[in-house]
Amino acid sequence: MKLPIVAYGDPVLRKVCVDIEETYPDLQQLISNMFDTMYAASGVGLAAPQIGLPIRMFIVDTGADEDEKKGYKKVFINAEILEETGEPWAFNEGCLSIPDIREDVMRKPNIRIKYLDENWVEHEDEVTGMPARVIQHEYDHIEGKLFTDKLSILRKTMLKSKLDSISKGNVRTDYKMRFPKQNKKR
Ligand code: ZN
Numbered sequence: 001m002k003l004p005i006v007a008y009g010d011p012v013l014r015k016v017c018v019d020i021e022e023t024y025p026d027l028q029q030l031i032s033n034m035f036d037t038m039y040a041a042s043g044v045g046l047a048a049p050q051i052g053l054p055i056r057m058f059i060v061d062t063g064a065d066e067d068e069k070k071g072y073k074k075v076f077i078n079a080e081i082l083e084e085t086g087e088p089w090a091f092n093e094g095c096l097s098i099p100d101i102r103e104d105v106m107r108k109p110n111i112r113i114k115y116l117d118e119n120w121v122e123h124e125d126e127v128t129g130m131p132a133r134v135i136q137h138e139y140d141h142i143e144g145k146l147f148t149d150k151l152s153i154l155r156k157t158m159l160k161s162k163l164d165s166i167s168k169g170n171v172r173t174d175y176k177m178r179f180p181k182q183n184k185k186r
Pocket residue numbers: 094095096097137141
């Protein structure tokens with residue numbers, strides 16, 4: 001089942017999310033709904049706050065592409081990035097909660113991350129390249145951060161009115177969204 005994606009400006013995107021227990025209600029259904037939502041929006045990652053839940057869970061599926069050969073698909077629960085290393089590199093990032101904005105973001109290429117998978121098995125993985133990039137973006141979401149926070153003051157100033165109009169719902173997407181400033185009026 002597809003869920004609406006929370007737009008920029010909603011306070012849930014600014015929450016430092018909390019760990020969940022294995023008994024979290026309907027967890028498998030929630031994970032399945034998150035994948036449905038992400039694929040319908042052609043995303044490569046989706047974090048729980050983006051569907052309105054301030055919990056430490058995100059999903060990644062980089063899909064199959066020429067460089068990776070096979071897709072990197074995983075569920076991350078109660079994740080903790082232990083280490084980020086290497087020379088920062090730029091990549092033009094976007095976000096399903098911030099449609100129509102793409103900006104170069106610098107991130108370190110290698111990470112070490114501890115997490116539980118959807119079967120509640122604990123892992124500690126070293127990840128590099130594009131999958132690491134997507135994990136870092138989604139991990140920021142569960143820390144209440146957005147990629148636009150990482151931009152220069154100049155870029156932020158230039159994007160301010162565009163971001164404001166997204167939060168008011170003045171943006172077109174081919175997936176369903178929930179806009180904070182529209183909700184308040186109802
Ligand atoms: Zn995002």
